Amino acid sequence: MKTQAQLIESIQRFQGSFWDRKRTDRPPVGIYDEDIFLPINFLRRPFTRPTVCPEDVNGDLVATEHEFSFASRAVTVDDFMPFSAAWRGIPWLEAACGCPVRYSEGSLAPAHFVGSADALAHLSVPKPNGWLDCLRRETQRLEAAAPQDCWLSPSILRGPSDALAALRGMTDFFLDLNDSPQAVEIAAGRVNQVLMTEMDIHYSHVHPKLGGYVQIMGYWAPGKTVMMQEDALGMCSPSIYRDIFRQFNEEIVKHIGPCALFHFHSTGYQHYPHVLNLPGIAGLEMTMETVGPTLLDMVPVFREILEKSRLILQVCTGFEFLPEVLRKLPSEGLYLVIPSNYIPSDAAFREFVRVHWRR
Secondary structure: OOOHHHHHHHHHHHHHHHHOOOOOOOOOEEEEOHHHHOHHHHEOOOOOOOEEOHHHOOOOOEOOHHHHOHHHOOOOOOOOOOEEEOOOOOOHHHHHOOOOEEEEOOEEEEOOOOOOHHHHHOOOOOOOOOHHHHHHHHHHHHHHHOOOOOEEEOOOOOOHHHHHHHHHOHHHHHHHHHHOHHHHHHHHHHHHHHHHHHHHHHHHHOOOEOOEEEOOOOOEEOOOEEEEEOHHHHHOOHHHHHHHHHHHHHHHHHHHOOEEEEEEEOOOOOOHHHHHOOOOOOEEEEEOOOOOOOOOOOHHHHHHHHHHOOEEEEOOOOHHHHHHHHHOOOOOOEEEEEEOOOOOOHHHHHHHHHHHHOO
């Protein structure tokens, strides 16, 4: 567990270097156990049915992130903030919109059920299936039981395009974008309302700790924060985002406030200029993938983002390029997130900091 002094030091670093974009001793750097982003591993026992129901989700079935990872971390002197969240194995938005939550060994996934674009346009959401009540119940339970050094983060709440791709199936969703864009837009607007309802459920029960909030990427924020995403659009023209989905992300930024960020994968970030120009957007997060452009390839993109806003850079791969990349980037507004297989101990973390920021 981190001490309060450690937490306060990291909070000051996030406030000054990341949020205020000031020159400080170094940017915040978070080290995480890769298994923390595999929430299926949080199961306390094997699940024996093909479909998960709201009444299944409780502390007897799944551990929290704090139990699973933070209580026994090898690296404790970094800036990755401790958190728990309503079980991220559940696709909360898709489930609230009616998708059955399928279980198979090693994963959970929503099942599509909307048979046509016309049915999509007339879809009524949220469904009275208990998932919003479950989210509220789990949020209340986890907040009441949170350890002293732990914040309660919003769970993974995917975007309207991701939910529609789940409702229709990916192939039919892509066809709908071409053949029935108006139906997609109507449905996306309704799904976005459900998404904001889920955000409101979280923040109606979660209050600031040490002056702010924490999100599952391990960052501290001085206000309510969410990480938006539209991963399904990674295979689409940026104009699809601009013409249909951007308006709904803009609604979320207005709804949540100035600490809303947007998540990308390096294999599908073409629409980032439109996101970067969202009024009030706090910044972008980029998760690097083993295929596609390397860290070095993306330096011009990172520089453009940091010149205008903030960047959370998750270095899942390409750690060997990081020294050269850091020499080419400003530190103001940057937060690095690095898996522990690259930096496995407090000593290794201190050496990483010493080499790059001469402490």
